[in-house]
Amino acid sequence: MQQSTLKKLSEVLGISISTVSRALKDHPDISENTKTKVKELATALEYEPNNYAVQLRTRQSNLLGILVPSIDNFFYDSFIAAVEEDARLHGYSVMIMQSRDKAQIETANLHLFRKNMVMGLFASISIETEDMTPFRKLEEQKIPVVFIDRVAEVEGYHKVCLADAEAARIAAEAIIEKKKKRVLGLFGHPHLSITKIRCASFKETFEKHAPKTKLTIDYPETINESKRVALEILKGKNRPDAIFCMGDQILIGVMYAIHKLKLKVPDDIGVIGISNGLFPTLYDPKITYVETSGFKLGKLAFAQMLSCLRNDHTPEEVTVESLLIEGGSL
Amino acid sequence: MQQSTLKKLSEVLGISISTVSRALKDHPDISENTKTKVKELATALEYEPNNYAVQLRTRQSNLLGILVPSIDNFFYDSFIAAVEEDARLHGYSVMIMQSRDKAQIETANLHLFRKNMVMGLFASISIETEDMTPFRKLEEQKIPVVFIDRVAEVEGYHKVCLADAEAARIAAEAIIEKKKKRVLGLFGHPHLSITKIRCASFKETFEKHAPKTKLTIDYPETINESKRVALEILKGKNRPDAIFCMGDQILIGVMYAIHKLKLKVPDDIGVIGISNGLFPTLYDPKITYVETSGFKLGKLAFAQMLSCLRNDHTPEEVTVESLLIEGGSL
DNA sequence: GGACATGCAGCAATCGGTTGATTAATGATT
């Protein structure tokens, strides 16, 4: 681990450490002559500034944190991919942590982020999160937090969300357009604001444009629950003629049930979901879905973060627009 | 960002910085009396040692690097989850980077790892990787590298692999037991050692136990290629009666083709794969697969890393055993 | 009472950079 340091460079060239430091930074005080000499030696010796020393002195870590419930999830994956890409382009490194939907792990991770002095944090809160003080601690230290996707239901934070209401509305409208009469809407954890918003918008759209539709709502939280709920309801009488799935997990469970019961999509039953894009394309016919791009979300969130880092931006809520991708399942 | 520091503590208590530092570390030179006073104040003021200062002084970053081709992949996800869990328990932080299967990004990331002074690295090499010097640079700096899954075909490295040959053999044996006559084997990128090993073992098993089997081999690299290849071959005459899919991507493509052609699994065609576990369970009947657990791999790799970090362990190759999970598709 | 061991705490250098203040050298001005 024989790193070359400013000291080593300065000794070789017989000049002072500070001159070397400034030469490498193109400081106007240093002559062109010296600059080129220093730079040449620096590349020759593969000089790399010691991150920890720089951070200690400047208090600039160039580190951004990402906190998500879990990374084994295509939505967050594409989000992370987008952020990481932009971060690298802007000279930031990224530290990723998972809360696993436990408030306790979330708090521990926030602590680690602080300890590592991230300059900003992207966070999607866990299902359990009720107390926002651990997040506030970051803000107290002037570390901007940009909430994404699953955001806190509190004012005064930077938030970048999917157009949740819009996405649910688009899905509802698509169902209405197909003149479906008995609709099953499956949503995620009822505690999350994202669920509440989508569910409310979904119901509202039906009330407004097709009040006679028979709407059944349920909240399965896992693939298995979704499977069970779907099987139960699809086996019952007055089977729905369309199912809306709020997320991939639910969709997977529903499709399993549909195959199990040997129902034909879309003739026996129409299916529509909200998804990042992979899973709906695995089925035949492909599932019609409202796209919620983690990638776009990441790009937008990063832009938001940059403006936070530059000036003390006022809290703002931004949304990623939704798009209906027709797949033939409705 | 008003962190409390040793200096602040020392000023409050009216003792020197070094005494505070030693008190917090239970150094024998310090009296119990002082120790308790210091510790109380430390917790009261939420003192946290500054990571960067500690690292600068001690050259211990307690950071581990993980380099994988991509994180949007259930196998690597579960691997990362396992490593992260163990790392946290042992007081390490984890820095994750993706090579996106580009040698250039891989090298850039390795550079970042060095810059951040990771104490050890887990790496799954990219498809493009031919030159191992960027990895060697880490080893030169005494940073242990544990290769996982997609390992270098070179001696002298720590490697933790799936039992690739074994997994392919188990799959082949399962196919043979079902007395299938015309088998299509689909493998991944032919450049990777993992592909070569699995393919060789697969063929070998047939030659040994069922030499009369008609074996067709292909190497689709993406979902779409897999879809195309499967459609083409399944539409041809002398349709295979069993398909082996080396990975999830291939399986997804194959299943799409099978549904498209309205073939019945397992009556018209048997399917078996190698997988981490999620995708095979999405279909009905569930796909029979040889389990290759990213989670177990992670646990094993971390253990290996720990022993590397402790003593200068001799290079060693470890494998995760494989397990056949019957799903009804063969 | 003097020599010595022991307990407890402080001094100061160090890790590798950064940066404001300062010095030295050169040339221009009067």
Next chain:
DNA sequence: AATCATTAATCAACCGATTGCTGCATGTCC
């Protein structure tokens, strides 16, 4: 020749924690 501006490089303090060495009290023993 003395003064001043300009350029180019050095000095030295600093970020926060660690650690070898030193120094001061006490207490003990002969």
